[in-house]
Amino acid sequence: MKLTIALLPGxxxxxxxxxxxxxxxxxxxxxxxxxIHWKKALTGAAAIDAVGDPYPxxxxxxxxxxxxxxxxxxxxxxxxxxxxxxxxxxxGLLRMRKKLGLFANVRPTFTFPSLxxxxxxxxxxxxxxxxxxxxxxxxxIYFGKRGREDNGDxxxxxxxxxxxxxxxxxxxxxxxxxxxxxxxxxxDKANVLESSRLWRETVQQMEKEYPEVTVSYEFxxxxxxRLVQWPNDYDVLIxxxxxxDILTDEASVISGSMGLMPSASLGExxxxxxxxxxxxxxxAGKDIANPLATVLSAAMMFEDLDLTEExxxxxxxxxxxxxxxxxxxxxxxxxxxxxxxEVGDWLARNx
Amino acid sequence: MKLTIALLPGxxxxxxxxxxxxxxxxxxxxxxxxxIHWKKALTGAAAIDAVGDPYPxxxxxxxxxxxxxxxxxxxxxxxxxxxxxxxxxxxGLLRMRKKLGLFANVRPTFTFPSLxxxxxxxxxxxxxxxxxxxxxxxxxIYFGKRGREDNGDxxxxxxxxxxxxxxxxxxxxxxxxxxxxxxxxxxDKANVLESSRLWRETVQQMEKEYPEVTVSYEFxxxxxxRLVQWPNDYDVLIxxxxxxDILTDEASVISGSMGLMPSASLGExxxxxxxxxxxxxxxAGKDIANPLATVLSAAMMFEDLDLTEExxxxxxxxxxxxxxxxxxxxxxxxxxxxxxxEVGDWLARNx
Ligand SMILES: CC(C)[C@H](C(=O)O)[C@@H](O)C(=O)O
Ligand SMILES: CC(C)[C@H](C(=O)O)[C@@H](O)C(=O)O
Numbered sequence: 174m175k176l177t178i179a180l181l182p183g184x185x186x187x188x189x190x191x192x193x194x195x196x197x198x199x200x201x202x203x204x205x206x207x208x209i210h211w212k213k214a215l216t217g218a219a220a221i222d223a224v225g226d227p228y229p230x231x232x233x234x235x236x237x238x239x240x241x242x243x244x245x246x247x248x249x250x251x252x253x254x255x256x257x258x259x260x261x262x263x264x265g266l267l268r269m270r271k272k273l274g275l276f277a278n279v280r281p282t283f284t285f286p287s288l289x290x291x292x293x294x295x296x297x298x299x300x301x302x303x304x305x306x307x308x309x310x311x312x313x314i315y316f317g318k319r320g321r322e323d324n325g326d327x328x329x330x331x332x333x334x335x336x337x338x339x340x341x342x343x344x345x346x347x348x349x350x351x352x353x354x355x356x357x358x359x360x361d362k363a364n365v366l367e368s369s370r371l372w373r374e375t376v377q378q379m380e381k382e383y384p385e386v387t388v389s390y391e392f393x394x395x396x397x398x399r400l401v402q403w404p405n406d407y408d409v410l411i412x413x414x415x416x417x418d419i420l421t422d423e424a425s426v427i428s429g430s431m432g433l434m435p436s437a438s439l440g441e442x443x444x445x446x447x448x449x450x451x452x453x454x455x456x457a458g459k460d461i462a463n464p465l466a467t468v469l470s471a472a473m474m475f476e477d478l479d480l481t482e483e484x485x486x487x488x489x490x491x492x493x494x495x496x497x498x499x500x501x502x503x504x505x506x507x508x509x510x511x512x513x514x515e516v517g518d519w520l521a522r523n524x
Numbered sequence: 525m526k527l528t529i530a531l532l533p534g535x536x537x538x539x540x541x542x543x544x545x546x547x548x549x550x551x552x553x554x555x556x557x558x559x560i561h562w563k564k565a566l567t568g569a570a571a572i573d574a575v576g577d578p579y580p581x582x583x584x585x586x587x588x589x590x591x592x593x594x595x596x597x598x599x600x601x602x603x604x605x606x607x608x609x610x611x612x613x614x615x616g617l618l619r620m621r622k623k624l625g626l627f628a629n630v631r632p633t634f635t636f637p638s639l640x641x642x643x644x645x646x647x648x649x650x651x652x653x654x655x656x657x658x659x660x661x662x663x664x665i666y667f668g669k670r671g672r673e674d675n676g677d678x679x680x681x682x683x684x685x686x687x688x689x690x691x692x693x694x695x696x697x698x699x700x701x702x703x704x705x706x707x708x709x710x711x712d713k714a715n716v717l718e719s720s721r722l723w724r725e726t727v728q729q730m731e732k733e734y735p736e737v738t739v740s741y742e743f744x745x746x747x748x749x750r751l752v753q754w755p756n757d758y759d760v761l762i763x764x765x766x767x768x769d770i771l772t773d774e775a776s777v778i779s780g781s782m783g784l785m786p787s788a789s790l791g792e793x794x795x796x797x798x799x800x801x802x803x804x805x806x807x808a809g810k811d812i813a814n815p816l817a818t819v820l821s822a823a824m825m826f827e828d829l830d831l832t833e834e835x836x837x838x839x840x841x842x843x844x845x846x847x848x849x850x851x852x853x854x855x856x857x858x859x860x861x862x863x864x865x866e867v868g869d870w871l872a873r874n875x
Pocket of ligand 1: 248263266418715716745
């Protein structure tokens with residue numbers, strides 16, 4: 174198969190982890206006789222520094238004409254403490270999501286048997302945890318009207334949802350639930366927010382299309398609590414943009430290591446694949462960042478391109494590296510650790 | 525001292541836990557020679573059922589002419605799955621907060637040595653955790669304009685903050701930090717939301733008034749993660765209404781038992797004290813609910829009324845009940861357990 178994949182390394186440790194994923198994908202291509210054409214493009218602070226725009230038109234062009242996008246990380250602390258900065262790396266990410274129509278962020282959360290004791294949660298709470306969040310990614314308060322009034326002394330943001338936006342996300346949730354344990358949890362704040370009431374109403378109406386799926390409705394505050402108490406109560410969860418942002422990061426602690434958690438952002442056509450961790454500037458350039466989340470994101474990419482065997486081969490080699498202790502220092506527990514590039518080389522060699 | 529205290533039992537287990545707090549307060553009154561005049565009033569679903577309004581004017585009159593309000597819980601599942609219900613118990617709570625000007629919700633989170641192993645988090649992560657959230661309670665998306673458009677197919681909510689609203693909450697945070705370890709964390713989503721940028725800007729400007737306080741700024745998604753990873757990194761946290769709703773519920777898992785966590789809602793004058801747990805309808809009327817969170821809320825009330833010794837006496841008797849195993853079934857670990865009313869009697873007797 175011929176594949177064109179847009180490569181967006183981004184900021185901080187992004188370029189380093191992306192490099193390892195490329196090695197692994199190239200090894201897959203050789204083994205399974207594919208041809209991958211990588212198209213590198215700028216995004217984030219790196220793009221601001223280079224061309225003054227965190228998501229330049231050329232980058233959009235590259236992404237929208239590729240079969241998939243592999244993304245590193247975005248963000249630079251120099252923008253964080255300047256609330257008045259006019260251009261920010263994150264704008265690039267948001268614009269990219271919107272322009273590529275990536276309305277569904279898929280974030281699996283699971284535990285690796287060999288890493289379960291690294292979790293801050295007790296083993297008995299998380300053994301067997303295997304849940305997926307579907308976070309709506311192109312609507313809500315992230316994209317509503319915002320601004321200032323009263324000479325800057327009043328600020329507002331608007332959270333808007335349409336029935337159609339909710340439906341297409343919820344449909345992905347129902348479909349995923351059908352393939353899994355047929356349990357779906359809709360997370361909202363319908364006791365306060367009108368947008369949440371529209372979510373609940375819309376999902377309730379869709380229930381009859383999927384009579385086999387058991388749907389529950391929970392308030393976001395309750396889920397924030399129960400998610401780390403009894404994660405095994407959940408399977409597929411659907412929610413709006415901001416709640417998803419908060420809850421998926423919270424859920425990442427279950428696995429014991431952010432450095433392992435992949436994600437996919439899907440729309441009608443193209444998909445974007447990225448590790449859930451950020452740009453982690455403190456570690457940038459040191460060849461110490463854990464590349465596994467990015468490598469596992471590449472596995473999700475192959476899966477969605479219907480290259481299931483290839484995806485499985487990546488997951489297997491990641492499991493082998495964990496089992497044999499070929500890991501970066503964050504997972505080494507004080508034992509022998511490997512550099513980012515060494516882990517990448519090992520994975521590629523063992524595909 | 526003569527005290528008039530408004531008593532709002534509310535729904536579900538509210539009346540049962542409130543009854544025990546009253547017993548304890550009455551015992552305090554005898555011991556310390558105070559005179560407590562209790563004024564009971566309706567709220568929540570109980571008030572809707574009785575007079576069609578979850579926060580009737582008479583209740584507001586009672587609250588606003590008292591020295592403090594002791595509140596049970598609000599909420600009835602019969603309203604939750606009906607997104608179109610016109611009157612809801614929660615509206616009573618929101619209206620009460622607004623009309624009484626309770627802009628700061630204070631939620632301490634700490635661990636009890638004897639209960640630490642009940643937490644889903646590992647002992648080494650939470651040993652010594654002692655943090656306080658100050659959640660803004662009368663602004664933000666809870667009180668902004670909301671509605672429907674396009675024949676109900678579009679729903680919106682507005683999050684608005686003024687500099688003045690942020691300042692008065694932040695001031696309480698700085699003052700509290702000064703009394704504690706001089707560490708303050710401002711939680712926002714300033715990389716996306718304009719209202720969050722106003723929060724960050726305002727708090728940054730206040731820093732110079734409190735040069736001894738070390739202020740950090742973290743995004744809400746990062747805090748949702750780090751809070752259950754390294755809770756000891758935090759001391760005083762300030763945040764806006766919705767983020768506070770989510771994070772304080774999440775933080776409650778640290779203690780290992782929601783049934784123990786008190787809270788205070790403060791404004792310019794009167795304070796309202798309530799357990800953080802909800803109305804827990806499944807347990808209502810069974811005399812099994814844990815009354816300790818409500819009893820500890822009463823301790824916060826005495827503290828704020830400058831009756832420090834009285835507050836200490838309540839905390840001591842709660843610790844004694846935990847140490848001696850005079851606890852409801854949720855804390856009994858399969859051992860001997862006591863009824864709600866028995867725990868209340870024991871506490872009152874041992875004041
Ligand atoms: C960087 C930020 C804008 C982004 C978000 O909030 O969506 C990030 O936290 C994420 O979850 O991908
Ligand atoms: C019942 C609900 C409206 C309320 C809130 O969201 O504020 C509750 O969750 C709380 O935290 O007191």
